[in-house]
Amino acid sequence: MPLSILLPMVVLGIAGIAVLLHLLGLSKPATFDDGSAATRAWLREFPDDTPTRVILSHDRHAALVETSRGPGVVWPMGADTTARYLDGARITQTDTGLRIALPDYTAPRITLKLDPDEARLWPGLMEASR
Amino acid sequence: MTDQLTYPDVVNFAVPVFIALILIELTWIVLKRRGGRYETYDALTSLVMGAGNVASGILLGFVAYGFFMALWAITPLDLGTSVWVVILCFVLDDLRYYWVHRFGHRIRWVWASHVNHHSSQHYNLTTALRQTWTGTFTFMMLVRAPLILLGFHPAMVLFCGGLNLIYQFWIHTEAITRLPRWFEALMNTPSHHRVHHGRNARYLDANYAGVFIIWDKMFGTFVPEQDSEKVDYGLVRNLGTFNPIRVAFHEWVGIFRDVIQPGLTWRDRLNYCIKPPGWSHDGSRDTSETIKRKHLANHPEDANTPGFETLG
DSSP, rough: OOHHHHHHHHHHHHHHHHHHHHHHHTTTTOSSSHHHHHHHHHHHHHHOOOOOOEEETSSSEEEEEETTTTTEEEEEEETEEEEEEEEEEEEEOSSSEEEEEEEESOOOOHHHHHHHHHHHHHHHHHHTTO | OOOOOOOHHHHHHHHHHHHHHHHHHHHHHHHOOOOOOOHHHHHHHHHHHHHHHHHHHHHHHHHHHHHHHHHHHHOOOOOOOHHHHHHHHHHHHHHHOOOOHHHHHHSSHHHHGGGGGOOOOOHHHHTOOOSSSSSSGTGGGGGGGGHTTTTTOHHHHHHHHHHHHHHHHTTTSSOOOOOHHHHHHHHHHHHHHHTTBBOOOGTOOOOSSSSHHHHHHTTTTOOOOOSSOOOOOOOOOOSSSHHHHHHHHHHHHHHHHHHTTOOOHHHHHHHHSOOOOOOOOOSSSHHHHHHHHHHHHOOGGGSSSSTTTGGG
């Protein structure tokens, strides 16, 4: 197939499907029903490290997790979730919450939307549990 | 000897069919509220990975094709171009696919290329298009060498490989549960391939087939989908980014960082490239075998059930 046909078809196909999915409401980030759901999401990534404490964000989109190995976060990846320890994290407060930079090529930047009081409190909790 | 032989570029011609089937699957899921899940960023990442795969083929395809034509120039054998030869080529190329795919899960160097196909936590038709950008660097074109040397023309081998890829598109769906028993016994199906995409301990390193599931049954890697255990899709440690560059290259970066660690022997450095994913010189990480053993320690009742037979 000539590139002059293939290229526009691929570009329009990708863009069209992405726009359609968004219009269908399929861009909403995952939400945790409660702390247990956040615990399950953590254990899905780190089954050997049971959380000793889980703090759910007010909007229930993220959770701060404490384990015997140190603190971590669970956060949405689209409609799903993932989790990371905060080893080597650089935490910056933003207008909408926190930005966490990790020395991890597979999760270099975590953006957490938090209430102002959460955004002030969480960095201290993250430090305290290290 | 047949030097000038051309077949249609079937994968590129299938692109509009791929798009149409994605729209049909999406419509089905939205209307029926079952049969799978779609999410914008995940699907967009998969589609961009697919486009990148086509682009890498255009840019780097000459490497494999040049290698195959060099082999074709030296082989004294030419099986011709009859329909029966094409069918035989398709079957043997599917056997080749099985082994390349198995290597892709058991050798970290090859996994670095293949991992992106498993990096979605969804399983829908866009997942099928989440393909590698770095296949050329795995040198797995070597596994096709015997086919060329046996007298199958390189164009025919690549044509059959394209058909193989197209077959595998439609099996990336949850909208189809099970197919007739005879079909499930012989062919790779959505049910068998869902198992392959599972991150459950039971489903790790299973069902490598492309078209014919018989290879897994022959070589002891077949695990049937269990109604009692829903497949959990994705990687053992799921990515925290949708950036296609990071999706494409993260395991290569991981290998590089492991290999350059100070204080390792040269054997350790080599092993970080060729041992199964999860291997580490100090045993601090989990391979699929370790994950299965840990699961059995917590769930001894699963011993000798599908996916755990060899560990029981």
